[in-house]
Amino acid sequence: MIQSTRPSSPSLCTDTTIEVATEQQVAVRMYGRKKAGETSPLVVHFHGGAFVSGDLDNGCTVGGLLEAAGARVVSVAYPLAPAHPFPQPLETGYAVLKWAFKHRSRLAGPGALVYLAGEEAGGNLAAGISMMARDQSHPPLAGQILLSPMLDPCVGTPSLRAATGEATACKWADGWLKFFRCARDAEHPYAVPGTAQRLAGLPPTLVLVGDTDPLRDEALAYAARLEAAGLAVKRHVFTQAAQWPDALLQPGTNPCPCAVQVQEQFRLFFEATRCPASS
Template sequence: MSRRELIDPEVAVPLNQLLEAMPGGFNSVPDIVQRRATVQAMLSGIEIPENPNVVKEDRTVPGPEGEPDITVRIYKPVNATGSLPGIYYIHGGGMILGSVDGEDPNATMICDQVGAVVVSVEYRLSPEHPHPAPVEDCYAGLVWMAKNAAELGFDADRLAIYGASAGGGLTLATALLARDRGGPQLKFMMPIYPMIDDTNTTESSHEITDIGIWDRAGNIEAWAWYLGGKPADQYAAPTRAEDLSGLPPAFIDVGTVDLFRDEDLAFAQRLMAAGVPTELHIHPGAYHAAETFAAEAALAQRIWALRLDALRRALA
């Protein structure tokens, strides 16, 4: 049975439309530069009204030592009062795609709905910049955000880190670096359906082959590009971390029709076993990033409601 039959009918509609326009999905475009352009063209065709409750600013900040500077986008609530929390946002895209612009709507919405200062980081992408460049960029951005809490207008003691897919994997890797380097203290982390296992050996990684969104072949390709022929360490593939103690409380969600399902469930169980308070949600019928592709669907609304509630509770 094709796993596509298990997808929630409402969230299947935009996915089917995508596959009609682009059989095989994004990964059917073999050249990575052309693939990025295809994704960007699709996103640029979606009109999203500006949110008057949020102000934005792009800024260049120091990158890793000896490496180029990085760009961050800062989001602030217009009418928020009192002490605000901070959320460091890492975009997804399999380590090979994605941008701050591409996830601007989600970062804006989180800023508005949580009432937080959000800083979104533009990290280098593979294959041009394999591991550890992306995670080192993410860590450098986090260090800058924490050091500049007063100027940015948030409480450094209420700093969370958020990311989905590759951004979820980088969220965990950045949290591991912060723990191991004695870096910024994180109050909470929200790795959403994180990309964390380079071995591609789980049952779900063999199941998801024809969804059209982050299937097995595309995941294998992305990991090969990200690792650049070198073995993975725990900061590339967090499932390889032997010790998960000392990480901040976590919230993880994943769909039942997502290639990352099994690696994420196993990692959540390991976090719990290590004494890390962990909230886990599994969404029946959800494929990878379904809540973004079908944002108006009831399933998407439930997913976002849970995330926003968790962020508010953790950062209250």
């Protein structure tokens, strides 16, 4: 492992490189530390950036809030499109998830429960990797946390149209185009979890959006579909959440809107999903 501590961060975090397969290394940022005699939730987290931008610094807001809610966090520097389109970011994320599960006791304590989390494009990856884990029957997940996830490549929901107005350019539409290798990728449930036909077997889900969030409608539609499939879903719409989801992606020390409330939603979700995990 190559490590460098970042004392300037408001969270306790360490940058590291992990080996998830032979000659495959992935840069990650670890938040928090293992607490002696305790077991914490272990969260594999994906930053946003419309699939084409962003880095570990852009994930520091959500990563820090997850840590503050009591979790040990592994934030992933997944490969970006267009150089690395679908399915490469998901395959990298799934490899990190398996690595985290294998090392969960060392990272977060004996019997640590494992979660996926992500904002914007990272929310898409978290949802898609959750389906991969279900289909491979490994590893077991205690939950998925989706903050303003990108789930609709049609980018035509009322909330998105209201936010973009008369603009002819849309960063999310451009991101989707660069994420897909071809039009057929838009039919794959791992690429577009929001239109997946089989939802059974997915873990409990927390969906967080802002009231004026461009991605609000597609996120809430996915939450409704999961709930209709009989799955455990918790959704919350924040008021006065200005500039969501962009505010979640801003590196630095400025608190995002509703930071305290977001942290509390994380904490409540961890409490609600606390249960034994299979090996």
